[in-house]
Amino acid sequence: MLNIPTWKRVVIWALCVLGLLLAMPNAFYSRVEGHNDAVKAIELAGETPDRLSAKAAWPEWLPSGLVNLGLDLRGGAHLLAEVQVEDVYAERMDALWPEMRDALREVRASIGTIRRQDSDAPDELRVRISRPEGMETALVTVRALARPITTLTGVGSSDIEVRGEGDEVVITLSEAERAATDSRTLQQSLEIVRRRVDEVGTREPTILRQGNDRILIQVPGIGSADELKSLIGTTARLTFHPVVGRADSADQPAGPNNFILPDMTDTGVFYILEKTAVVSGEELTDAQPAFDQNGRPSVTFRFNPTGARKFGQYTAENVGSPFAIMLDDEVISAPVIQEAIPGGSGQITGNFTIEESTELAVLLRAGALPAELVFLEERTIGPELGADSIEAGKIASLVAFSAVLVFMALSYGWFGILANIALLINVGLIFGLLSAIGATLTLPGIAGIVLTIGMAVDANVLVFERIREELKTARGPARAIELGYEKALSAILDANITTFITATILFMLGAGPVRGFAVTLGLGILTSVFTAIFVTRIMIVMWMERRRPRTLEV
Known part of the structure; x- marks a missing residue:
C-alpha cells in the first residue's frame, strides 16, 4: 500500500495540477469574462481596439473556461410565456x-x-x-x-x-385529441426553447411548464429580457410555398386557399402563395451561416430524406416558376427555379447581417416552435435582489470551511494538516470540473459544495480513526497506515456511492436549482473520493519516506 509506483504518483499530481489550472480563471472572473466576450465579438463582427485590448487581458495559452453564475448570484432575464395552442x-x-x-x-x-x-x-x-x-x-x-x-x-x-x-x-x-395536442405542443415548446438557449452558450436555464399553456423561462447571465425575447420570441417557422402571382397590396383578394404576404427584402412587393406548403422547416436537418457568391451573409440548409425527395420532385416539375421561402409570415426570398435540386440542400439569401444570419441558423437548427409565444411577464433580474441571501451563503460557507480546517488540525495534528491541504485541492478540483463542463453555480450549488466538504472530511476521519485502532495493536507505523486505508476503503465507498446515486436521481428528476445542487454534490463526491484515497495517501507516503518515523501520533 505504501509503495506507490512512480507512474501513479505522476498521474495523481498531474490530475491535481490540471484541475487547479481549470479552476484558476475563476479567481480572475471579470478579466477572463471580458476576454471571452471579446473573442466571440471578434469572431462575429471583426476586430476593434477595445476588443483587442480585452482579448489581450488574459493569455491565450491558459484555460479560459468559467463557472456560470446562476440567476440568484448574477442576475439575468425572466419571462413568462403563453403558448397559442x-x-x-x-x-x-x-x-x-x-x-x-x-x-x-x-x-x-x-x-x-x-x-x-x-x-x-x-x-x-x-x-x-x-x-x-x-x-x-x-x-x-x-x-x-x-x-x-x-x-x-x-x-x-x-x-x-x-x-x-x-x-x-x-x-x-x-x-x-385537443388535450393530447396541447400536451404535445407544450412539451415541444419546452424542448425547443431549451435547445435555443443552450445554442448560444448558456447553461442550466430554468424552463418549466406552468398550468396548461404557459412556460416559465429564467436564464442567468442574459443582459435583458429583450435580449432573451429576441432569441426565443420568434417561431422561426420556415416553409416553402408555390407562388401563384403578385399583388399590389395585402388587401387584394387572394383567391380560395391562397394568402398574401409581403416581401421582406423589397418594400411594396406582395406575393400570392398557396396555403399548403411543399416542404416545411420540420424536415430540416441542418442550417449553417454562410456567404453567397457575392460575399453577402446567407444561410445554407439541408433536408432529411423525406423533405429532400419532396423538394427535388417539386423543383423538377416546376422549373422556371418562382418558389417562395417564408419565415414567420414574411417572404424572405422568392427565387425562380432554374433547375431541379435533387440533393435536398439550398441557400437562403436576403438582406442579412452576419449576426442575423448566425441567429437565423441557430433558430432553424433548434427547430421551429410549434406555436407562437405571447409574453405575459418579462423582467430583468439583478443579483442585488438576493444580496442578503448571497452574503449569508458566503458567510456560512467560509465559517463551515474554517471550522472544518481547525477541527482537523486540532484532532489529528500533522495528519489533519495534510488532510486540510487535500481538502483545499478538493475544492479547487470541484471548480475545475464545473468550469470544464460549463455548469451553473447557484445558491443551492454552494450548499452542495459545503456538503461535499463534510463528505471529504468524513472519508479522512474514517481513515485516521482506523489508523489509530491499528496503532493500539502495537503495529508499526507503515503497517498501521496500510491497514487503515485498506479497512476504511469499503466504508468510504459505500457512503459515497449511495450519496452519488441520490445526486444522480436529483439531477434526472429535478429542475433548475435542484439540478444545480445535484451537479455540485455529484462532482464533489468524485473529487472527495479521489483526494481522500489518493491525494492524502500520497502526501502521507511521501512524508513517511522522508521522515521514517518510528512512532505515530494521529
Whole structure:
C-alpha cells in the first residue's frame, strides 16, 4: 500500500495540477469574462481596439473556461410565456385537407363537386358538397380517415369528429385529441426553447411548464429580457410555398386557399402563395451561416430524406416558376427555379447581417416552435435582489470551511494538516470540473459544495480513526497506515456511492436549482473520493519516506 509506483504518483499530481489550472480563471472572473466576450465579438463582427485590448487581458495559452453564475448570484432575464395552442389546431386542419380532398374525389359520383369553406373555429374544417343527398357517403369516407389516439387518457378515442350540416361536412378535433395536442405542443415548446438557449452558450436555464399553456423561462447571465425575447420570441417557422402571382397590396383578394404576404427584402412587393406548403422547416436537418457568391451573409440548409425527395420532385416539375421561402409570415426570398435540386440542400439569401444570419441558423437548427409565444411577464433580474441571501451563503460557507480546517488540525495534528491541504485541492478540483463542463453555480450549488466538504472530511476521519485502532495493536507505523486505508476503503465507498446515486436521481428528476445542487454534490463526491484515497495517501507516503518515523501520533 505504501509503495506507490512512480507512474501513479505522476498521474495523481498531474490530475491535481490540471484541475487547479481549470479552476484558476475563476479567481480572475471579470478579466477572463471580458476576454471571452471579446473573442466571440471578434469572431462575429471583426476586430476593434477595445476588443483587442480585452482579448489581450488574459493569455491565450491558459484555460479560459468559467463557472456560470446562476440567476440568484448574477442576475439575468425572466419571462413568462403563453403558448397559442389554437395555432396548432388550425395547422392540423390545414394538413388534413389534402388527404380528405383526395378521399372525397374518389366518391365524386355520389357527392358531386367539393369546395373548402371558411370557418371561424381554428379546430374546424368545413367542406361543401354539391349533392347533399350523398352526405352519408361523404361522412363514411371522411370518418375512415380518423386515427386512434395513443395517449393513456385518450385510449379508445379518435382524433377527429365528423358530422353533417346541410350540404356541408364539418370536421372537428375531438376533445381527447385537443388535450393530447396541447400536451404535445407544450412539451415541444419546452424542448425547443431549451435547445435555443443552450445554442448560444448558456447553461442550466430554468424552463418549466406552468398550468396548461404557459412556460416559465429564467436564464442567468442574459443582459435583458429583450435580449432573451429576441432569441426565443420568434417561431422561426420556415416553409416553402408555390407562388401563384403578385399583388399590389395585402388587401387584394387572394383567391380560395391562397394568402398574401409581403416581401421582406423589397418594400411594396406582395406575393400570392398557396396555403399548403411543399416542404416545411420540420424536415430540416441542418442550417449553417454562410456567404453567397457575392460575399453577402446567407444561410445554407439541408433536408432529411423525406423533405429532400419532396423538394427535388417539386423543383423538377416546376422549373422556371418562382418558389417562395417564408419565415414567420414574411417572404424572405422568392427565387425562380432554374433547375431541379435533387440533393435536398439550398441557400437562403436576403438582406442579412452576419449576426442575423448566425441567429437565423441557430433558430432553424433548434427547430421551429410549434406555436407562437405571447409574453405575459418579462423582467430583468439583478443579483442585488438576493444580496442578503448571497452574503449569508458566503458567510456560512467560509465559517463551515474554517471550522472544518481547525477541527482537523486540532484532532489529528500533522495528519489533519495534510488532510486540510487535500481538502483545499478538493475544492479547487470541484471548480475545475464545473468550469470544464460549463455548469451553473447557484445558491443551492454552494450548499452542495459545503456538503461535499463534510463528505471529504468524513472519508479522512474514517481513515485516521482506523489508523489509530491499528496503532493500539502495537503495529508499526507503515503497517498501521496500510491497514487503515485498506479497512476504511469499503466504508468510504459505500457512503459515497449511495450519496452519488441520490445526486444522480436529483439531477434526472429535478429542475433548475435542484439540478444545480445535484451537479455540485455529484462532482464533489468524485473529487472527495479521489483526494481522500489518493491525494492524502500520497502526501502521507511521501512524508513517511522522508521522515521514517518510528512512532505515530494521529
